[in-house]
Amino acid sequence: MISLGQATFQSWPPKPEAGCASSIVKHPSLAHLIYPPTRLSSFSSGLVPLPHILLNLTPWKRMPSISLKSRELKMRWVNICLLNRDGKPLWMSGRVGETLLNVVMNANGPVEGYGACEGTLACTTCHVYLPTEAYERMCQPTEDELDMLDLAVGLAETSRLGCQVVLKPWMDGMRVQVPKHTADLRGLADDGKMEG
Amino acid sequence: MLGFQASQRLRPLWLSTHLRSHNSRHVTRNCCFTGVRRKLHACVVGSGPAGFYTVQHLLKNNKEIRVDLYERLPVPFGLVRFGVAPDHPDVKNVINSFTQTAHSERFTFCGNVMVGRDVMVSDLQEAYDAVVLSYGAEDDQLLRIPGEQLPGVYSARAIVGWYNGLPENKDLMPDLNVETAVVLGQGNVALDLARILLTPVDLLRKTDITGAALDAIAESKIKRIFVVGRRGPLQVAFTIKELREMVNLQGVRTVLNPSDFEGIERVLLENIPRPRRRLTELLLKSTPQGSAGCVGHREWGLLFHRSPVQILPTADGERVGGIHFQLNKLEASGDTMKAVPTGNSEDMPCGLVLRSIGYRSLPLDPDVPFDKRRGVIPNNRGRVEGRAGLYCSGWVKRGPQGVIATTMNDSFETGEAVLEDISNRSASPQAGFESIRPKLASRGVQVVSFGDWTRIDRVEQERGLKLDKPREKILDVQEMLTHASG
Numbered sequence: 253m254i255s256l257g258q259a260t261f262q263s264w265p266p267k268p269e270a271g272c273a274s275s276i277v278k279h280p281s282l283a284h285l286i287y288p289p290t291r292l293s294s295f296s297s298g299l300v301p302l303p304h305i306l307l308n309l310t311p312w313k314r315m316p317s318i319s320l321k322s323r324e325l326k327m328r329w330v331n332i333c334l335l336n337r338d339g340k341p342l343w344m345s346g347r348v349g350e351t352l353l354n355v356v357m358n359a360n361g362p363v364e365g366y367g368a369c370e371g372t373l374a375c376t377t378c379h380v381y382l383p384t385e386a387y388e389r390m391c392q393p394t395e396d397e398l399d400m401l402d403l404a405v406g407l408a409e410t411s412r413l414g415c416q417v418v419l420k421p422w423m424d425g426m427r428v429q430v431p432k433h434t435a436d437l438r439g440l441a442d443d444g445k446m447e448g
Numbered sequence: 449m450l451g452f453q454a455s456q457r458l459r460p461l462w463l464s465t466h467l468r469s470h471n472s473r474h475v476t477r478n479c480c481f482t483g484v485r486r487k488l489h490a491c492v493v494g495s496g497p498a499g500f501y502t503v504q505h506l507l508k509n510n511k512e513i514r515v516d517l518y519e520r521l522p523v524p525f526g527l528v529r530f531g532v533a534p535d536h537p538d539v540k541n542v543i544n545s546f547t548q549t550a551h552s553e554r555f556t557f558c559g560n561v562m563v564g565r566d567v568m569v570s571d572l573q574e575a576y577d578a579v580v581l582s583y584g585a586e587d588d589q590l591l592r593i594p595g596e597q598l599p600g601v602y603s604a605r606a607i608v609g610w611y612n613g614l615p616e617n618k619d620l621m622p623d624l625n626v627e628t629a630v631v632l633g634q635g636n637v638a639l640d641l642a643r644i645l646l647t648p649v650d651l652l653r654k655t656d657i658t659g660a661a662l663d664a665i666a667e668s669k670i671k672r673i674f675v676v677g678r679r680g681p682l683q684v685a686f687t688i689k690e691l692r693e694m695v696n697l698q699g700v701r702t703v704l705n706p707s708d709f710e711g712i713e714r715v716l717l718e719n720i721p722r723p724r725r726r727l728t729e730l731l732l733k734s735t736p737q738g739s740a741g742c743v744g745h746r747e748w749g750l751l752f753h754r755s756p757v758q759i760l761p762t763a764d765g766e767r768v769g770g771i772h773f774q775l776n777k778l779e780a781s782g783d784t785m786k787a788v789p790t791g792n793s794e795d796m797p798c799g800l801v802l803r804s805i806g807y808r809s810l811p812l813d814p815d816v817p818f819d820k821r822r823g824v825i826p827n828n829r830g831r832v833e834g835r836a837g838l839y840c841s842g843w844v845k846r847g848p849q850g851v852i853a854t855t856m857n858d859s860f861e862t863g864e865a866v867l868e869d870i871s872n873r874s875a876s877p878q879a880g881f882e883s884i885r886p887k888l889a890s891r892g893v894q895v896v897s898f899g900d901w902t903r904i905d906r907v908e909q910e911r912g913l914k915l916d917k918p919r920e921k922i923l924d925v926q927e928m929l930t931h932a933s934g
């Protein structure tokens with residue numbers, strides 16, 4: 253059996269996810285998806301640049317080691333590097349099948365306000381940017397997730413809701429960014445109101 | 449898929465890890481800091497999302513600070529309790545996180561205290577290192593047109609307050625004995641109103657809607673609701689999730705006029721933002737040519753390019769009988785499209801008018817600067833202009849716009865400003881609530897603590913249990929106060 257590290261290494265660049273037929277067929281509307289939500293923002297270009305760091309996937313060897321009892325268990329843990337709003341990386345681990353939301357919450361909620369609706373697709377506070385390869389390899393977001401994502405501040409090309417991201421073994425070592433969006437809020441009160 | 453959803457509901461696990469770590473942090477902090485540095489003391493006014501998220505940020509990022517939260521009502525959570533629609537219980541899960549914050553030893557809830565009446569902002573500034581105003585938007589925008597005061601014309605705010613159990617709206621009892629209702633404005637609040645009034649009553653029964661509203665809606669004669677906007681389909685302010693709920697509403701037909709959508713497909717070929725694109729695609733699908741929508745004996749529809757210029761009375765002049773609209777066309781004006789009159793007009797008969805054109809904040813205290821035009825406290829990233837030690841967050845900071853997540857972000861921004869300033873200032877120790885308490889006592893104010901609220905909460909939940917709903921809200925402030933004192 254291959255070790256966790258090798259598995260991770262060999263799995264990049266990621267291949268489309270099994271059992272998710274349409275995963276590499278981009279949603280038709282994703283091509284333009286570089287946008288602030290409807291009424292929430294007035295930033296000029298409308299384009300949220302993806303953080304550089306997401307594009308460089310750290311090799312497994314540089315990750316902090318997590319001591320695990322059995323090889324079997326080892327195979328079921330996935331390490332995720334979360335770049336918090338302050339830009340600091342946080343390593344956390346979760347089991348295959350858990351959602352990213354679970355992982356963050358079980359790590360003692362290091363991201364303020366994360367998961368306000370407790371994973372019921374009703375809030376967007378679990379919004380994250382994924383690395384492009386991972387975004388493309390994952391199952392497409394459902395219509396319900398897209399509906400909610402459309403409300404997220406700082407919506408970008410690889411935005412997902414953490415409560416809908418289910419950990420897979422190949423995600424080991426994945427870097428995920430929590431959007432920093434306070435800067436986008438300032439123009440809000442001036443949002444183009446009409447005189448009728 | 450089902451199992452997957454279920455596995456996402458994880459409250460017990462997080463809650464337990466959270467609370468454990470929370471307590472242990474307290475222990476270390478107390479040993480490290482007791483007597484070393486003076487205690488910082490801040491207060492926040494208003495316990496909606498802005499208030500609670502500001503508190504959360506302060507407590508999390510400064511381990512010495514104490515925060516007191518003043519709320520005008522005996523019950524916390526602002527619009528999460530009194531705004532968010534009863535059929536959206538998932539949105540209210542955020543209350544769990546607020547409750548967790550409230551259990552911090554460094555937090556005090558002071559309910560039933562109206563700032564600006566029971567205690568003034570200047571009193572608070574004397575008692576605290578920092579005062580954050582997060583009192584939301586307690587009023588609503590007026591159309592300022594003739595007939596607006598006729599019986600049968602209601603503000604969205606009042607109707608929402610009525611079905612959600614806001615004490616001041618408990619006796620509203622709108623007359624739903626009419627066939628046609630018009631909602632003016634095309635935001636999410638407008639769709640909330642239309643949906644609640646048209647949702648099958650058996651579905652509403654399982655929500656925390658008030659018993660009185662449920663009875664009135666069960667008796668309602670409303671057959672159709674028009675949601676009317678002054679601009680076009682590309683300018684609607686509601687979002688896709690709420691539109692989809694309307695389109696899929698059981699037993700309710702969606703009625704859209706295809707001529708309103710002429711040329712829209714061409715716009716969709718352009719590079720428009722994804723949220724607007726998906727929303728418009730769903731609107732197109734819901735036109736008679738489209739595939740979406742339900743069949744039913746009741747209907748709802750969107751009307752565009754109409755500005756109300758007068759609310760018309762019935763022949764006897766007793767109540768609302770219709771609306772006189774001016775028809776508009778759109779003209780580009782900078783980045784936005786502006787509605788300008790075409791010169792044509794139209795009368796539309798209806799028996800109920802709901803004005804849903806936005807909420808509005810009010811000045812709290814003559815001492816606090818207020819921008820009347822924009823309806824906000826003038827501020828720079830949460831720092832009230834020209835007033836050291838005074839801050840604001842939420843709707844009163846940026847206007848009545850945005851969902852809870854937006855409010856959260858701006859509250860964190862304000863929290864950050866407070867912490868930045870507070871660490872740079874040296875002042876004498878502030879007594880906080882201890883110096884406010886005697887003032888309140890002398891005015892006979894019964895202050896409701898968070899423990900008191902949990903007693904009210906328990907009574908509401910017990911009443912709900914009997915009716916097979918999450919809670920039956922108490923509508924009367926006096927009754928709340930009775931249960932609060934146990």
Ligand SMILES: Cc1cc2nc3c(=O)[nH]c(=O)nc-3n(C[C@H](O)[C@H](O)[C@H](O)COP(=O)(O)OP(=O)(O)OC[C@H]3O[C@@H](n4cnc5c(N)ncnc54)[C@H](O)[C@@H]3O)c2cc1C
Pocket residue numbers: 375493494495496497498499518519520521524525526527528531532533536539561562563564582583584585586608637640807812841842843844849850851852853855
């Ligand atoms: C009808 C409606 C439905 C909504 N539904 C959703 C939804 O489904 N999802 C979503 O994400 N967002 C929703 N929103 C938006 C969301 O509610 C707001 O973003 C958020 O509540 C704003 O928070 P706030 O704390 O600024 O104001 P509020 O929530 O209004 O809180 C202000 C608080 O201050 C208190 N207060 C007022 N005056 C005083 C005083 N003088 N002294 C002491 N206390 C005072 C009030 O009692 C209140 O508790 C909805 C809004 C409305 C109006």
Ligand SMILES: NC(=O)c1ccc[n+]([C@@H]2O[C@H](COP(=O)([O-])OP(=O)(O)OC[C@H]3O[C@@H](n4cnc5c(N)ncnc54)[C@H](OP(=O)(O)O)[C@@H]3O)[C@@H](O)[C@H]2O)c1
Pocket residue numbers: 445446448591632633634635636637638640677678679683684685686690755756804805806807848849850851
């Ligand atoms: N489910 C949810 O997530 C939910 C539910 C409720 C509320 N909210 C949020 O709460 C905030 C407030 O909602 P809202 O619906 O009160 O406000 P809103 O989104 O600002 O919508 C106001 C509507 O009123 C119209 N309007 C304003 N002035 C008018 C006038 N003088 N004459 C005619 N029409 C006029 C606006 O049209 P113009 O565009 O032409 O100005 C717009 O269609 C929003 O951010 C909303 O998303 C969210």
Ligand code: FES
Pocket residue numbers: 353366367368369370371372373374375376377378400413414415416
């Ligand atoms: S936790 Fe609310 S949408 Fe994901």
